Amino acid sequence: MAGLMDGRAGLVTGAAGGIGRATAIAFGREGAAVVVNDLEDRRDDGDETVRLVEAAGGRAAFVAGDVRRAADHEALVGAVVDAYGRLDFAHNNAGVELSETLADTTEAQWDLIMDVNLKGVWLGLRAQMTQMAAQGGGGAIVNTASLAGLIGAPALGAYVASKHGVNGLTKTAAIEGAPHEIRVNAVCPAAIATAMILQQPYERRQELASPQALKRFGRPEEVADAVVWLCSDRASFVTGTAMPIDAGSTAGIVLPGEVT
Numbered sequence: 001m002a003g004l005m006d007g008r009a010g011l012v013t014g015a016a017g018g019i020g021r022a023t024a025i026a027f028g029r030e031g032a033a034v035v036v037n038d039l040e041d042r043r044d045d046g047d048e049t050v051r052l053v054e055a056a057g058g059r060a061a062f063v064a065g066d067v068r069r070a071a072d073h074e075a076l077v078g079a080v081v082d083a084y085g086r087l088d089f090a091h092n093n094a095g096v097e098l099s100e101t102l103a104d105t106t107e108a109q110w111d112l113i114m115d116v117n118l119k120g121v122w123l124g125l126r127a128q129m130t131q132m133a134a135q136g137g138g139g140a141i142v143n144t145a146s147l148a149g150l151i152g153a154p155a156l157g158a159y160v161a162s163k164h165g166v167n168g169l170t171k172t173a174a175i176e177g178a179p180h181e182i183r184v185n186a187v188c189p190a191a192i193a194t195a196m197i198l199q200q201p202y203e204r205r206q207e208l209a210s211p212q213a214l215k216r217f218g219r220p221e222e223v224a225d226a227v228v229w230l231c232s233d234r235a236s237f238v239t240g241t242a243m244p245i246d247a248g249s250t251a252g253i254v255l256p257g258e259v260t
């Protein structure tokens with residue numbers, strides 16, 4: 001059966017685990033070739049993602065790189081083009097979290113969150129959109145924002161600011177990309193069961209998930225399916241959106257209850 005992404009090639013940042021790994025696997029299952037990126041010290045986990053993409057039916061290679069560095073984005077895009085001929089899609093997904101009040105956030109912590117979550121996405125968009133515009137034929141990019149890109153949250157100020165920034169960048173990128181048929185969207189997940197959430201103490205996990213009407217943590221695959229759809233031709237008229245994948249968190253007043 002034909003896959004949604006047959007013959008397409010692209011990249012996923014922050015794909016050594018969590019949402020990025022699930023997305024890379026989902027792209028592979030739909031017939032794509034994927035360059036899997038993460039930090040050098042996550043190489044073993046990145047190689048495991050490659051193995052899982054191949055097992056799902058796709059082609060893949062791991063390329064280490066730090067999304068804070070422009071040269072690493074150029075190298076990532078270059079790796080996709082060298083290996084597979086063109087860049088059809090990109091998922092700017094790498095991110096870091098900080099649970100700290102505004103008063104207790106240090107400048108170094110602020111800078112790290114902004115550099116990875118916001119500058120990292122801008123540098124990715126710049127490299128990817130330049131390549132897509134030059135090669136012609138359009139392309140699709142998805143940025144991982146967050147529910148924290150749509151609403152505020154206690155002890156999450158730097159992260160909230162960075163993810164609101166990602167949604168702003170996404171809208172502008174969609175407008176600038178449109179003449180080249182490059183679509184750019186964001187996904188805004190609520191609490192998903194990855195290292196980022198699971199490493200938090202029980203009370204903090206409950207706090208972060210408290211806006212959710214569905215009282216369970218999401219699975220990375222539930223975000224991955226939306227990312228693949230947004231990158232596919234099925235979403236050909238969708239650009240500039242910040243899609244909530246949020247278990248009803250932005251639907252309205254939510255009843256209290258334990259999230260499991």
Ligand SMILES: NC(=O)c1ccc[n+]([C@@H]2O[C@H](COP(=O)([O-])OP(=O)(O)OC[C@H]3O[C@@H](n4cnc5c(N)ncnc54)[C@H](O)[C@@H]3O)[C@@H](O)[C@H]2O)c1
Binds near residue numbers: 067093147
């Ligand atoms: N888990 C959630 O509840 C949740 C909710 C909303 C949004 N998000 C966002 O989803 C994305 C993926 O997070 P996750 O939940 O899978 O957590 P995760 O920690 O498993 O994944 C993040 C990945 O990014 C990588 N990374 C960090 N800094 C990097 C850098 N400078 N260069 C390259 N890679 C880097 C990490 O090594 C890691 O593999 C993040 O942007 C996160 O903010 C997560």
